[in-house]
Amino acid sequence: MYYILVYDVNVDRVQKMLKLVRKYLNHVQNSVFEGELTDAQLEELKDAARELMNEDQDSIIIYCVGSKRWSNRQVLGVEKHNVDNFV
Amino acid sequence: MYYILVYDVNVDRVQKMLKLVRKYLNHVQNSVFEGELTDAQLEELKDAARELMNEDQDSIIIYCVGSKRWSNRQVLGVEKHNVDNFV
Numbered sequence: 688m689y690y691i692l693v694y695d696v697n698v699d700r701v702q703k704m705l706k707l708v709r710k711y712l713n714h715v716q717n718s719v720f721e722g723e724l725t726d727a728q729l730e731e732l733k734d735a736a737r738e739l740m741n742e743d744q745d746s747i748i749i750y751c752v753g754s755k756r757w758s759n760r761q762v763l764g765v766e767k768h769n770v771d772n773f774v
Numbered sequence: 775m776y777y778i779l780v781y782d783v784n785v786d787r788v789q790k791m792l793k794l795v796r797k798y799l800n801h802v803q804n805s806v807f808e809g810e811l812t813d814a815q816l817e818e819l820k821d822a823a824r825e826l827m828n829e830d831q832d833s834i835i836i837y838c839v840g841s842k843r844w845s846n847r848q849v850l851g852v853e854k855h856n857v858d859n860f861v
Binding site for chain 1: 778780781782802803804805806820823824827828829830831832833834835836837838839846847848849850851852853
């Protein structure tokens, strides 16, 4: 399935979280990622994210949007995909 | 249709952009919004966003995910919807 993941993680943890999420998904904007995941990969990512995050302070939302085709995507302005120097 | 909007806008413009997008969508995380829009509302929002943004520096991605039902949404950690003191 195709997923969009957005996070809002404290600055102390954001580097590690970025590194983790990038292993699974494409970095499309500041704290936004998207890509295909199997059910197993999704569970693996969620487990690892829960280990890194502080569940009382940080927030991760994962939207399952079926397939990439179904998620009609429009970009205004710069398309900042895979911008590594954002960290 | 149901939309997810994410932005990455320069700090000089972010307050105005936040105010604009909030008129149309629910604020669910730092720079993430979601909600129902008619085609006319979407065009209105895009036009207004283009006026505010610097298209060479800022980025807005709008995902159309059909209906809210179709977008299976999972939250890890805090659900920070409508957190106004994030500004």
